[in-house]
Amino acid sequence: MTEPAQRLIPRGVFLALDGPEGAGKTTQLRRLAERLRSMGVEVVTTREPGGTPLGEAIRALLLDPAFRGICPHAEMLLFAAARAQYTREVVRPALEEGRVVLSDRSVYASLAYQGYARGLGMEVVRCVNEVATGGLYPDLTLLLDVPAEVGLLRVSRARGEERLDRVEGEDVAFHQRVREGFLRLGREDPRVRVVPATGRVEEVAARIWAEVEPVLRARGLLVGTPEGGEGCG
């Protein structure tokens, strides 16, 4: 049974960046965190799977190519286990203190990868994650959208084909399903916005800012102006 305290509305704002492999989440999360800090906003950055010592240990298991044979249900539950720990240890405490939490990936990754691309079904993944998070979803998730081939090329150029992790090493058809799953979530869930993530890093950052700024202003969390704007050109 869900603990009643978990249903309290937190004071901070929970933002996530998600999307297919190599969409630029980590690059953009860093820029966004710097921008917000330059405006005096208290930001906590974290990632999934990970963000806690237990979560990082689970991450190492999940991404290890030695476990290529893991069954989809075990995979889903391990992602959810890491998420349960990160929710209680990192996300809820930060939100209760009124901070902005910026997460590299979120529960939507489980919906797209395990629910849609692995074929477990979105409802099963939603139910399992209801237990893991007590129903906490990011206030806003930005899905950085790139064609699967573009993202995979970026990752293999950056790291080399031989250093792809277990999930990155899946075939292109799997990664195309992941993207389809994300785009479906973008159509169906009002908490999710699709942000085209092709083009220069600065252009993508400007698109992200256009989504994030009004949300933070509406919550009274942005009072200053950043040092130097994020131009669109």
Ligand code: T5A
């Ligand atoms: N997973 C995760 C699940 O299956 N279920 C779940 O529930 C969760 C939470 C996690 C893996 O686990 C899976 C998904 C993943 O396979 P991860 O590290 O979070 O792994 O995810 P990855 O997608 O593997 O992360 P990457 O670091 O590889 O990709 P990013 O963060 O999207 O991209 P980034 O910023 O590191 O950039 C990759 C390269 O592209 C360049 C960067 O410089 C870098 O070299 N780049 C650009 N190049 C050109 N134009 C741009 N606009 C660029 N932006 C970045």
